[in-house]
Amino acid sequence: MQEDLTARLRKSYSYEIIGKDRENDFDRITEMAALICNSKISLISFSDGTKLWCKAVKGLSVKELSAVLPLSTYSLASAEIFITADMFNDERFKEHPEIGSGEKIRFYAAYPLTDNNGVVLGSLSVMDTVPQKITTTQQKLLSLLVEEISSLIQERVKKAEDKNIGLLFEHSDDLICILDKDLRFKRMNSSFNTKLGWTEQELKQKTLLDIVPADGIEQADRIWENFKNHAQQEDPTHQIAIKDGGFRMIEWTATAEERDGVIFAIGRDVTAEMEKNHALRVSEQKLKAFFESSQGLMCTHDIEGNLISLNPAGARSLGYRRSELIKKSLFDIIPAERHPNLRQYLQDIIERAIQRGI
Template sequence: MLDTPDESAFDDFTHLAAHICNTPIALISLVDDHRQWFKSRLGLEVNQTPREISFCTHTIDGQGLFEVSDAQQDFRFQHNPLVTDDPNIRFYAGMPLTSPDGYNLGTLCVIDRQPRQLDASQRDALARLSRQIMRLFEERLQAQRHAEQAALQQALLNNAASAMLVTTPEGYISSVNPTAERLFGYTESMLIDHPLTSALFPQATLARRAAMLSEALGEIITPDFAVLTAPLLEGQREMHEWQLRHRNGTAVPVLVSVSAIHDERELLRGYIVSAYDLAHQENLQLRLQQIAAQVPGMLFQFCWRPDGRSSFPYISEGVEAIYGLGATEMESSIGPIYAMVHPADRARLLTSIRQAASTLTPWHFEHRIDHPRKGLIWVEARATPLRQADGSILWHGLVTDITERKAEQQELDKQQEMNRRLLEALSEAVIACDGDGRLTLFNNTARRWHGLNEAQHLPPQKWSEYYHLYQADGVTPLSPDEVPLMRALRGEHIRNVEMTIVLQGNARHVLANADPMYACNGQ
């Protein structure tokens, strides 16, 4: 409600409050972190004031009427600019506007430039008016929520991938989304108020479906809108494939589902008929196959049923490169793949799968397999598990060959270990920090110079904040800006700067060299 336009419905309350209390000023205020803003104001030009000088802040801190008979005599307000300057407040009475969940959001207040007091009837009137104002706020907020919900529902309808047609309880079309217009070739105006079944459903198809339902349900179903609603009335929600009719007479293959629309009193208000374009689905499946063929690995769906059985509903052609098998060899069981897993990795593999299945968290596992042509290779498997309605778990994932990456990582690990050993063997002290100046590395020499053993952690502070660093004379402390490490952080290249490290009264004179290191992003 903050910063919304003036409304006569709220102005009526401020005029009424001013009239009842016989004051020249009346306000409806809402208070946020920094200000009090006036939804309605009578007798005051400004539409807000800072919260720190507002009287209403005191009102919302309490639970009832807050009244100041003479602000000039009240130590809390006698120096307040609203008292000493315009509008020269002397009298103030405010009633909090309390939300249904107990929060004070603002006030209804009356103000006078003369000291005074309200009588009992005026105080009672302010309390009653404040409750009515809060009800009006709630009505506005509820209307706003309904409007937002309606806009959201319309946006969902307009952007749905399926054709969506809303009907009356009798089956007459009342709304059509853009997807339905494109799918069937009609504009919304052509379909509104027409029976859905006669507009889009071929009569022969309706008759066949009516006969099937009549036999299945044991009652006569007429070949009209009842064909779509009869399963719902029997407590069944089904999806059925139909060949509907395009405006140009061609058949449109769709998957149709029907949902009832009820109001808050559970009265039937109509139906939503959803028609998913099966021709579009076939095109998507073809595109998926084309995309999957370009993925360097195996895309898969893996289903794990409650009874322990497993299968692969989908496997891309990449299975041959990863496992040397055809998709048909793996459709019904995980057995052929499991047999290829290195014996040392099998137990960990099953444990990781079971853990991800129990927690429904993303699964990631690297392991070795014995490929029939390539020999021992490394693969990385990633998948996301989803629990299905029948309790099964369906995994969507990707398996890739990471043998080269593993070899590169092993070589990198060797190089890093060699670098670490060289670093520790240096007689010079090597110190590093992060981009904020906090220490990240002391080699053995640096630890010895600073009195740290190999097991001790580096202090979280910056170098100069924790250790005693001095200039070359060993007496003058180095300021943080003069420390070579900090100078390097500013981009300087430091060469042979003399400084002194003091440990337990013993001075060590050193030459310092420092260079900045940059990340890939230039920081």
């Protein structure tokens, strides 16, 4: 089977296909399949790559089903239509499932059930205890039933996806919205209200750019044009206004549909992160200013004592230019008799990550 079969089929639980009670829609299809082929038995099965589930069955008891169900693995493995008029004359079958009072399966036909990506989800099978050939017309009718099963699966896929999108919309702390090609709000989650104060009714009358502060419009417009044109951008972050005043910085991830230009977007509030980074830059600038203006000796060095930087006043006090000292180490500017102390100082830094004086 395909490598992604297991992962794909485990999602079938959310599709409400397997792991759920029998459903009339699938039961009717097994009934029609048996009638089309004039066969005693038909079933619809699904697999997650490790286990088989029977979704609908006609003509078998629970005990008989357990003996017959493994036949479904043939179509799952090949991903092709699998037909044998008489299993007794088919070398591919080493075992012949037994049902009822010693009767064994002779005729077997299976049609793979695939999703839109071609991944095999299961099979529709018909079988009988007597040899049988099926006509071209019967095969065509079975193919139509497979298409009907695929439609049922896709309905459940859409139902599950709609449910999951609904949960994501309601429970995510991020700003999530669907916009039309003109950036008008089509749908948005409650975070726009809880974090920014904008109600759904208000946003339905606006575009996203309508809630961007005036000094952020140019940047925001450029970002959303890039999203619409599927262009890469380094920093898709811009201001979004808070209804009662102020703004938050929002980093966006968005995808625009090729067909109609509808945009699916998720915005993460990075205001606190940006403020923290700004404070760090200011702190670094202040430290640099203090370093440069200090009248005492200040320097940075590596764990071997090689000088990395030195303040101007410190270089002058030693009788050097800064450019000359950068090529030296502490061992060059500290008297030889204090080198043992210097070595201990450097060793203490390695071991304790801090040291005060030599």
